[in-house]
Amino acid sequence: MRNVVTLMAMSVGIALSPSVFAADAVTHPGKAPLERQTLPARDGFASMGAGTTGGAYASPSRVYDVSTRAELKAAFDAAGDEPKIIRVHGTLLGNANDSGKPLSCEDYAQGTGYTLERYLATYDPAVWGWDTEPTGGPESARVQAAENQRRTMLIQVPSNTTIIGATPDASLVGLSLRIDGERNVIIRNLNHLAVSDCFPQWDPTDGSAGNWNSEYDMVQIINGSSNIWIDHNYYSDEPDFDDLSPSYFGRPFQQHDGSVDITYGSDLVTVSYNRFENRDKLMLIGSTDSPAAGDPGKLRVTIHHNEFINVGQRAPRLRWGQADVYNNHFVRNDDARVSFGYVFGVGYDSHIWAEANAFTFSPSVKQERIIKHWKGQAITTKDNVINRRKVDLLAAYNAQAPADLQLVTDTSWQPTLRTRIHPAQAIPGLLKRRAGPVMTLGKPGKRFR
Template identity: 90%
Template structure:
């Protein structure tokens, strides 16, 4: 039986104590422990090249059990790019000190001179105007306070890493994971909750009415990262839902950003068996309409067997790349906490293949709003069903779109890296109890789908 690995305080500057978690038991012959499972062959774009193995080859000294944000960071720092497994137990607070004690927005602002009251008084459009972004003392104080939060709740994930929840209850609250220029990372079996920016920036020049802009995706895949598998996770803003946020200057004080964003030349990502619920922004794939960000030829993403419940937009919104979106279930009820925007955002030079997805929508959501034109030209949509009835989503969109926003069927490619494609009518029942964190370390029967 393997001992739990503990990091030594003298080497990392964080006092960690051993935690009496059970080591993984010996598995049945031919069974692979959950934390050492790898992405199956041909399971989406992340199976290309060397595939995605995460920390499957980790030595016993590179298997870490963590209960705090500081312990997770210490594990990353100690192991570097060596194969490593991070087993998450209980609830990790992103906004916490090195002992796991919660930190508030006021704690981050202390000593910076920032107060929301001063910020609002200075940049009220009636005083500041609408033509210039904020600058000067209160904005500088906001930037400093925001940096204090960033240094705490944003963790950079190294290459060759598996981060996995030990039980379905394992949670990251207010913790943002950034995979920045790395490769071969697996994130599984975790609840990602309430990642909130304490210090959104007001921009009166953003749109016709200005906007509050926030930072911190729940998982950010950026700057050429590749071979990433995001599997069996849950994403929600609970308990800090958008409809509970205040409004200032007539605009929502938005403290939430994306769920899983993939940008700046990142590539080869598989997103499977996750549940996204009551979030506005889901997946932004592609940084900008300009090729200078390094996106052309990259941004190949597979999105399959996920459940999207009462979400707002970007499932996904794509620029440049290829997104194979199949066998997902999109659910929309009248009691949703965020307003509905669209599902598939067809962006500049994008190639979305949407096949055999199921939509369970209330009558208030019109089928022609599932697709949205974002400077793209083509999308493939086949064998999708709305409330168990087969619907041509592209035809529904074009029936109401003006001539200059019409879309055509994309004939430039066809997905080949897939596991089994189920009939769309079977998807709601198939996914009902199989998405999100449903696995427990050491329990027989935990297998990749």
Template identity: 70%
Template structure:
């Protein structure tokens, strides 16, 4: 497929104009009816509306809108995607993804397996397990030596293939209803002004997790590769109307080695290392465990204090185990999201909102639809945090003070106070939590349509 083709007229369905609603003050929330749904021009040229979350602050987020004709690319392979980024650099550019784009593939788009990456490196899982079995290696030191070096060589081959760096001033959109990044990890590192919309993200696995017997009381398998990694001072990003799932590599089907899950997944969208001014809206996250890490360590040396200002609104979190999100530092505004845990969950539920070191999470008018065995006190988890704001959230349709529910069962040294240090103002219309499930039904994830032929 040629990288450059005449523009397709891409329009959003009637469901999507909620992203263009006018901002309102954070408190009290508006209980007006949903805004009228109006198409706002070709998908690829749309920008984050003013006042729509932290991503609209600073210089705003416009991505590649207004790109010259020769900087509009149509791609259906990883090699074409990388070529487009290399050719355009930091110029305004629009990338339109057609069909399924394989991250673990050669330049022609032919699939590569974990065995293909391991070939010629000296790595095999059987040899690795034999070398670092706790009965042989012990529990007090991380793996080193020939087999660990071989694992690292194989891991570097995979990294060089399936990890793609996204430059500044970029819009990436799904041009077809099946536009999918399969096994491809996007990294936005030290860049600015990036839009990612209307894409299915799936199947991102680390073929070569590292065993660490010193991680926790029973050791752990640690993997790399978020579906989207936003790091190193990146600013002004809009993640909108995407879907994220582990399909077809679910955790409940993974093997267990040394008594621990052979974990091949990292996060869906992780935002760390001083990244800032990000809006995450109308996405669907499903059947994942560790979902969204905001702030990577408790140390201020990563540049996080005063940064990590992020808005999460109108997203669905379906059968997610934890980190939706887990926050350190930062100011995160989470409103009008729907958290669902049902009997079909493949992932054990741990918590949704993680209050970490020096975190500032404002959770308002979110709806939680939970099975009866989940106690309201489990929604918040304490990770050295001291404060959190929870307003007008519902559990199974009933308004519940989530902070009060958490504190009712938390020990004295882990109580969370109300956070009075800030109040979000960059918001679209805030709906009552009771209305959120029906408002979002069918309106999250990739729901755009394309006009014209491929």
């Protein structure tokens, strides 16, 4: 029986009380304890360079068990960039104070002067117009309230960290993880749920009809972060699904942003064996069409053996980088809670290689909508199947695209960092058993690959 580290919230700050932990040697993933497993060799871009080990080499005093937001933050702050293992137990609330009391949107707005009613009355396009973004008192109050929420529910993840669910039901609810300029991070076996922005901003200049824009990705990887492994997690808006949200000014009041976004020169990421369900935005890879953001030559991401169930868009949407997208299962039913946009977004100077993916689509979803043109020029699609039938996705897209939006096969690169490619027809059954949180610490289950 291993001893663990207990984090105790005190009335003034957080005191850490580590006890002895008999650390096993880091070996092959099938033999090491789950929390000390490392990304296997050649398992995607995150295996490049020094590889991705997270906190596998943590000393006994750097292994923490947490169940509250305050404990999680205290563990990150105490260990700094030293290798560390954070084991999450139960339901961890992101919108909660240091004593664990849940916080509401009204709590964040208290003292700022923000109310949604005042905001709507001030920036109604019939009053404010369509040509200028909101400014003035109500917008300033919104910004202040939003900052109160950000300081609470957004947590910075330091380098050399493994954060892992202790059981398959371990959950981060309303908590956003930010990896900002860090390296060597592993996030595994966690349910990421209900990350909602209390204070979306109205922008009448966004598109032809304006839009509500929100903050807070479930996992945000930014500013040159590298060697990140996202594995066996679950991502959903439940219970705050988009179709339950109201509309204002004729546009959905959007309170959700991305699932795993990778931007601003970040690099060498592997996303494997996760399940994404009933979310609109999945993975935005690349910041803008401008090279000034530092994206050219970066943004190398491997996306394999994930399930995407009734999602809307960005699986992924890519600019600049290289995305190896293979052996994923995309499911779309008529009872989905979000509308369907597209799967692969071919953005500016992007290089997506989509191979041996399986699509299980209802007849209402047209195969030519799987690819969307976002100023890109090329994409490779190979050995993909729709409802168990092999389909040339690029040819299907080009058959209905106008001449100025046609795409060509990308001949600029070929992925090499793969462990195994399964036949596309086998992927639905395989991932039904293996995707998402399936592991319990100390008891590596037969379902873990």
